[in-house]
Amino acid sequence: MNLRRQLLLVSLLTLMLPWAGCEFIRETEIALRSGQEQMLAGTARAIAGTMVQYRDKFPARDRSYSVGDQLYIYRLDSRPEIDGYFDDWTLPPASLRSLRGSDGPIRFAVASYAQATYLYVEVADRDVIYATPQSLLVDGASRHADRVTLISNSPSKFSEAFTFAAEAPGRLISYRQSPFGFEAQATITAFWQDIPGGYRVEARIPSGLLGPRLGLIVQNTADPLQAGTRSTSFSGRMPGLAMSTIAELEQVAEELVGPDMRLILTDADGWRVAAAGVLGSGGGEPLGTGFARRLYDLLVERGKEAAFAEPDPLGREQQPYVSAALAGRERGAWFRSADTGTAIVAVAAPITDGVEVIGTVVLQRGTDAILSQRNEGLSRLINVTLITTLVVAGALLGYATWLSRRIRALSIAAEDALETENLASAFPSALAGDEIGDLSRSFSSVVQRLGEYNEYLRSLASKLSHELRTPLAIVTSSLENLEHEELNEASLGYTARAREGADRLRRILSAMSEASRVEELMKHAEPEQFDLRAVLHSTTRAYRDVYKHRLFEFTSSIASAQATGSPELLIQMLDKLVDNAVDFSEDGDTITLSLEMQDDEFLIAVSNPGPELPERMRLQLFDSMVSMRSGNDSRHLGLGLYVARLIAEGHGGHISADNVEGGVCFTVSIPSACNLGATKR
Amino acid sequence: MAKRIAIVEDEAAIRENYAAAFSREGYVVDGYEARRPALDAFESRLPDLVVIDINLKDDVEGGFELCRELRARAADLPIIFLTARDSEFDAVSGLRLGADDYLTKDISLPHLMARVAALFRRLDAMQKPQGTESRITRGDLSIDTERMTIHWQDQSVGLTLTEFWLVHALARYPGHVKNRQQLMDAAQAVLDDNTITSHVKRIRRKFHAIDERFDSIETVYGMGYRWISN
Numbered sequence: 032m033n034l035r036r037q038l039l040l041v042s043l044l045t046l047m048l049p050w051a052g053c054e055f056i057r058e059t060e061i062a063l064r065s066g067q068e069q070m071l072a073g074t075a076r077a078i079a080g081t082m083v084q085y086r087d088k089f090p091a092r093d094r095s096y097s098v099g100d101q102l103y104i105y106r107l108d109s110r111p112e113i114d115g116y117f118d119d120w121t122l123p124p125a126s127l128r129s130l131r132g133s134d135g136p137i138r139f140a141v142a143s144y145a146q147a148t149y150l151y152v153e154v155a156d157r158d159v160i161y162a163t164p165q166s167l168l169v170d171g172a173s174r175h176a177d178r179v180t181l182i183s184n185s186p187s188k189f190s191e192a193f194t195f196a197a198e199a200p201g202r203l204i205s206y207r208q209s210p211f212g213f214e215a216q217a218t219i220t221a222f223w224q225d226i227p228g229g230y231r232v233e234a235r236i237p238s239g240l241l242g243p244r245l246g247l248i249v250q251n252t253a254d255p256l257q258a259g260t261r262s263t264s265f266s267g268r269m270p271g272l273a274m275s276t277i278a279e280l281e282q283v284a285e286e287l288v289g290p291d292m293r294l295i296l297t298d299a300d301g302w303r304v305a306a307a308g309v310l311g312s313g314g315g316e317p318l319g320t321g322f323a324r325r326l327y328d329l330l331v332e333r334g335k336e337a338a339f340a341e342p343d344p345l346g347r348e349q350q351p352y353v354s355a356a357l358a359g360r361e362r363g364a365w366f367r368s369a370d371t372g373t374a375i376v377a378v379a380a381p382i383t384d385g386v387e388v389i390g391t392v393v394l395q396r397g398t399d400a401i402l403s404q405r406n407e408g409l410s411r412l413i414n415v416t417l418i419t420t421l422v423v424a425g426a427l428l429g430y431a432t433w434l435s436r437r438i439r440a441l442s443i444a445a446e447d448a449l450e451t452e453n454l455a456s457a458f459p460s461a462l463a464g465d466e467i468g469d470l471s472r473s474f475s476s477v478v479q480r481l482g483e484y485n486e487y488l489r490s491l492a493s494k495l496s497h498e499l500r501t502p503l504a505i506v507t508s509s510l511e512n513l514e515h516e517e518l519n520e521a522s523l524g525y526t527a528r529a530r531e532g533a534d535r536l537r538r539i540l541s542a543m544s545e546a547s548r549v550e551e552l553m554k555h556a557e558p559e560q561f562d563l564r565a566v567l568h569s570t571t572r573a574y575r576d577v578y579k580h581r582l583f584e585f586t587s588s589i590a591s592a593q594a595t596g597s598p599e600l601l602i603q604m605l606d607k608l609v610d611n612a613v614d615f616s617e618d619g620d621t622i623t624l625s626l627e628m629q630d631d632e633f634l635i636a637v638s639n640p641g642p643e644l645p646e647r648m649r650l651q652l653f654d655s656m657v658s659m660r661s662g663n664d665s666r667h668l669g670l671g672l673y674v675a676r677l678i679a680e681g682h683g684g685h686i687s688a689d690n691v692e693g694g695v696c697f698t699v700s701i702p703s704a705c706n707l708g709a710t711k712r
Numbered sequence: 713m714a715k716r717i718a719i720v721e722d723e724a725a726i727r728e729n730y731a732a733a734f735s736r737e738g739y740v741v742d743g744y745e746a747r748r749p750a751l752d753a754f755e756s757r758l759p760d761l762v763v764i765d766i767n768l769k770d771d772v773e774g775g776f777e778l779c780r781e782l783r784a785r786a787a788d789l790p791i792i793f794l795t796a797r798d799s800e801f802d803a804v805s806g807l808r809l810g811a812d813d814y815l816t817k818d819i820s821l822p823h824l825m826a827r828v829a830a831l832f833r834r835l836d837a838m839q840k841p842q843g844t845e846s847r848i849t850r851g852d853l854s855i856d857t858e859r860m861t862i863h864w865q866d867q868s869v870g871l872t873l874t875e876f877w878l879v880h881a882l883a884r885y886p887g888h889v890k891n892r893q894q895l896m897d898a899a900q901a902v903l904d905d906n907t908i909t910s911h912v913k914r915i916r917r918k919f920h921a922i923d924e925r926f927d928s929i930e931t932v933y934g935m936g937y938r939w940i941s942n
Contacts, residue, residue: 497796497797497798500796500798500816500817500818501723501726501796501817503817504726504796504817504818505723505725505726505729507820507821508725508726508729508730508733508821509725509729511733511820511821511822512729512732512733512736512821515733515736537818541818544798545906547799548798548799548800548906549906551799551800551801552800552906552909552910555800555801565933566933566934569932569933569934569935570933570934571934572934572935573933573934573935574934576935598931598933599909599931602933602934603906605934
């Protein structure tokens with residue numbers, strides 16, 4: 032992974048900023064909410080304390096029936112028309128309670144408005160059996176018709192039944208059945224409406240006719256001769272107490288409730304006995320629907336759906352926090368609507384008369400203020416951190432690019448300097464005060480030292496040869512003088528051997544100083560125009576004379592090659608290469624010289640069959656005093672190829688060695704328009 | 713009368729060896745190890761030939777200095793540089809100062825003797841009237857083997873002894889390629905390829921100074937050189 036990617040990854044850490052911000056917001060939100068909750072709880076407790084004095088207003092609990100046997104009577108805000116339609120009831124459809132019927136669900140609601148009780152029943156019935164006038168007359172309510180019956184305990188403790196059966200759709204007459212008889216009730220208005228798959232009954236009964244207990248029976252028959260099945264709203268013999276809001280308690284609640292709050296009072300079973308107040312928006316603006324909204328929904332604890340905070344449509348508060356209060360524990364809850372952004376903090380507190388829980392106080396408050404505050408903070412935070420992240424990532428990326436470019440440049444420069452041994456080249460970032468600057472300077476000094484060392488190696492040979500020349504001259508001249516003395520046989524042999532040795536030493540010294548002489552020659556050489564092909568051709572012929580045991584071949588696909596440079600030096604270079612080729616080949620082998628043109632360069636190749644070059648030697652081969660010859664061949668000090676390289680490079684060219692099929696090929700490239708001397712480094 | 717040869721050489725062993733060799737040949741030899749004593753001695757009497765080392769003890773360029781002073785004093789005094797410095801630059805500098813030859817210490821004593829003898833012969837020949845039997849003529853070139861002088865288009869070409877021998881070897885048999893070994897033998901010197909190349913270059917330049925169209929010495933690449941008679 033390169034530096035840029037690494038730093039880009041590091042820059043991802045800046046994403047911690049929005050995360051931390053969100054965490055902070057969440058914490059703030061929770062703190063604010065719990066503050067509100069505590070405040071609400073305090074109020075709720077106070078209200079609960081107040082409500083104790085109204086304990087006699089709460090419905091008395093009667094264990095003779097279960098909660099399921101009870102009905103809830105809603106308070107309507109306007110008078111409904113008795114026409115079989117539910118839409119003029121100011122109730123949500125969810126307020127309709129369901130019973131299981133034989134042909135499908137039965138849905139009904141009981142409500143009150145101005146001293147009258149209203150009933151709405153919706154029955155699924157595959158075939159509606161109407162009552163006959165006769166059957167109505169005989170026993171008031173025919174057993175063989177579909178009908179709806181409202182059971183009531185009259186205030187006089189008698190059980191009474193109000194039956195609604197129709198001879199035909201439309202207005203119908205209700206009959207009251209009591210221990211005192213069976214009679215048509217003119218004060219009851221009722222309407223029967225057939226609908227596809229069933230029928231609907233809507234009725235108004237003066238409240239005075241009904242007792243505190245109410246229940247519903249639906250008789251469904253498919254055959255006038257059969258009684259059919261009965262569905263009831265209660266499971267026992269008698270229905271339970273009908274629940275409703277209690278005017279006195281509602282009045283108290285109205286007085287107690289604060290602005291932007293909703294107060295709900297329930298009895299010990301959770302039936303709502305009073306509700307007051309309207310949830311305000313909290314004064315803030317609701318959260319929008321954009322990006323912030325969605326992010327917010329992702330981040331923040333969702334809470335329960337806000338609809339659950341609404342008063343229960345069926346009249347009985349069953350939310351867990353209310354249940355907890357009914358069990359005697361104060362509990363808070365948090366509601367929120369993802370659609371509208373409404374958020375509600377709610378607290379339920381038990382009302383105890385010292386012995387048992389007689390009801391609960393449910394206090395709710397809209398928390399849009401928190402939301403809004405948070406929303407504003409959130410979007411600001413998101414914007415700021417997003418920009419920060421982008422800026423930081425961008426800056427880091429730019430920085431990384433800059434940094435990696437510097438390092439890259441340094442690395443390229445170092446490689447370049449090593450390659451060309453150009454010690455004068457300044458390294459990038461050499462003046463920088465940072466670590467890269469340090470690195471650059473160390474590189475520079477390393478390369479410089481390396482160069483000095485190489486230079487030392489290079490000059491070593493010539494210096495050595497120079498220093499050895501004088502003592503050698505002493506030896507040779509002494510020997511030559513000695514030869515003029517009277518010497519016996521043995522001494523003559525010794526001097527001859529000493530002369531031989533001195534001669535060899537002289538040749539070695541001469542070879543050692545060759546490189547520096549070549550360098551000097553090139554400095555002063557005057558480049559001339561010549562035909563390189565002719566030179567090579569002529570030289571190849573000369574090699575045939577010199578090396579009798581090798582075959583020489585010269586190939587070239589170009590007719591003439593006008594080159595600039597020093598032919599003598601190039602021949603000297605060829606001599607070295609050919610000498611090398613001869614040394615590594617066997618008698619009878621063919622050494623091939625070739626000249627080709629490639630782009631603007633002449634390629635001179637000398638190849639010979641023989642052992643391959645070891646890979647590690649290929650680059651060092653042309654350095655001073657590097658020889659791959661084994662043994663102590665005194666003629667070679669590893670200077671021949673170095674001289675060849677000097678000449679090639681002096682001509683602005685390049686020399687390289689490659690292994691080819693069964694042999695070695697040395698290639699020299701020389702620019703056709705070379706400026707000898709000027710290209711000297 | 714025996715010729716006097718002065719050897720100015722800081723290395724005693726070499727000085728003694730050369731002195732012994734010269735004495736054997738019948739020369740009178742004076743050895744000096746530095747420039748100052750040599751000059752002092754030359755004040756009273758000039759030798760017939762001086763062999764100078766360039767590097768004289770701490771006097772790095774002392775030989776050049778000495779050569780300059782001697783040349784100023786005696787224009788015809790044969791001066792030979794005999795030095796360990798084999799660089800082209802030094803050779804050119806030495807010859808430019810008027811030395812008659814520039815030899816490296818690689819040279820063998822017999823070769824050195826031959827050169828010294830040749831120099832004396834040339835000096836002697838200069839005194840005598842020009843004889844025709846010792847003259848070789850090749851077109852514009854005429855070689856006086858006695859005086860070891862060469863003329864091109866009747867103008868004297870100032871060649872050193874080595875250069876003279878090289879030209880002589882080439883021009884004696886025009887058209888024949890002389891390889892480097894043959895040239896080396898002719899010049900009575902052990903020279904490497906590069907030295908021969910630079911000698912030939914110098915010779916060409918000297919001819920060019922007289923005749924810009926001079927091209928009688930041809931390089932036969934890989935083989936050697938040959939004289940082309942025009």
